[in-house]
Ligand SMILES: NC(=O)C1=CN([C@@H]2O[C@H](COP(=O)(O)OP(=O)(O)OC[C@H]3O[C@@H](n4cnc5c(N)ncnc54)[C@H](OP(=O)(O)O)[C@@H]3O)[C@@H](O)[C@H]2O)C=CC1
């Protein structure tokens with residue numbers, strides 16, 4: 001038996017077309033164009049790809065994209081000045097500061113300098129608190145994308161056993177909050193968890209956000225379980241022909257060993273084409289939501305949790 005593929009790429013395309021419709025409506029009825037500012041400090045190649053894709057899709061859905069690329073040696077004070085300008089710029093409805101930041105910066109301080117209403121990543125302490133207490137917040141894009149895929153697959157998540165592997169502030173913890181909000185019984189596993197394989201085997205929903213290529217094997221998965229693979233890992237692919245310059249090509253893999261997992265799971269997200277595209281689509285959706293809230297307009301339905 002082979003698992004059903006949860007096609008994040010297709011789902012994200014549908015979500016983007018809903019975003020486009022709302023953006024057209026905002027323009028026609030109110031003369032407002034939502035705007036998203038992305039700040040990239042330094043030159044991480046993976047971040048470059050993400051930021052480029054995001055800027056392209058922002059423009060494709062009819063929104064304004066503002067890109068700010070700063071050198072790695074930028075001072076924290078200068079970054080805070082830029083954030084302050086974006087906070088007060090009425091054309092900017094969403095602000096994303098790409099993580100990780102260079103080591104000389106305090107990421108918490110930088111994130112908490114973003115106006116919470118414009119924090120489309122949902123990382124500001126105010127949004128984290130709102131999410132944790134079940135109040136209206138900006139919801140982090142990656143966990144939101146995972147939740148949308150799960151709701152689409154199951155209908156109701158109520159009473160299901162969910163195991164989230166990973167406890168980061170950007171994926172694991174907010175994912176656990178969202179699953180709890182949908183009445184799952186949630187366990188969070190991490191690098192100190194004892195008996196992690198057996199714990200994973202107890203999950204109806206297994207979310208992997210670890211950053212370790214193909215760590216979770218098929219025999220860690222309960223037969224028929226739903227597996228959400230958040231991991232994005234680039235590994236060497238010696239099976240591919242060498243590049244012209246003689247270097248080894250690479251490929252993307254998740255935190256789940258897809259080939260063994262697909263035999264056991266009931267449903268699984270692929271990498272690429274699973275959670276990644278949903279993250280960007282949810283970022284666009286959050287920007288439209290932020291724009292509507294900023295202008296006192298009714299929120300679009302179906303774009304948020
Ligand atoms: N698809 C997408 O849109 C996105 C994908 N990602 C990807 O998701 C993955 C996770 O990202 P992120 O949350 O930022 O990563 P972090 O490195 O911040 O967190 C990783 C978590 O995994 C835990 N962990 C590490 N090793 C083990 C282990 N051997 N067993 C159990 N738990 C372990 C860590 O535990 P501890 O806390 O104990 O150290 C930690 O909580 C990465 O592959 C990243 O590239 C991230 C963001 C968006």
Ligand SMILES: Nc1nc(=O)c2c([nH]1)NC[C@@H]1CN(c3ccc(C(=O)N[C@@H](CCC(=O)O)C(=O)O)cc3)C=[N+]21
Pocket residue numbers: 047049050053096097098099100121141142232252271272273274275276277279280
């Ligand atoms: N402030 C901040 N917010 C983030 O949301 C954030 C961040 N910083 N830093 C880095 C991580 C990572 N991340 C990804 C988003 C999309 C894909 C994505 O679209 N992946 C494609 C493949 C892309 C490729 O081919 O490289 C896929 O999975 O199909 C991947 C990774 C967001 N992150």
